[in-house]
Amino acid sequence: MVLKKGAPADIVIYDFDGLRVMPDEIVHDLPGGEWRRVQRARGYKYVLVNGEVTIRNDRPTNTHSGRLLRHGSA
Numbered sequence: 001m002v003l004k005k006g007a008p009a010d011i012v013i014y015d016f017d018g019l020r021v022m023p024d025e026i027v028h029d030l031p032g033g034e035w036r037r038v039q040r041a042r043g044y045k046y047v048l049v050n051g052e053v054t055i056r057n058d059r060p061t062n063t064h065s066g067r068l069l070r071h072g073s074a
Helices: none
Strands: 010-014 025-027 036-038 044-049 052-056
Antiparallel strands (some): 010 044, 025 036, 044 052
């Protein structure tokens, strides 16, 4: 694997000793106020998707630089 400027890459930088799985919770963010169960984690310093920071210090940055894949196709 090679990281180079201009090439697509997804990168995760985390604190191995600080990784924690949080208790699951219910969120009401689906259409019609429907609920879903989510389980968050802690210890992620940065998540980059295609060079854009999508998570910084466990918090989303509201940057959506990837594409949603459905049924294994783009």
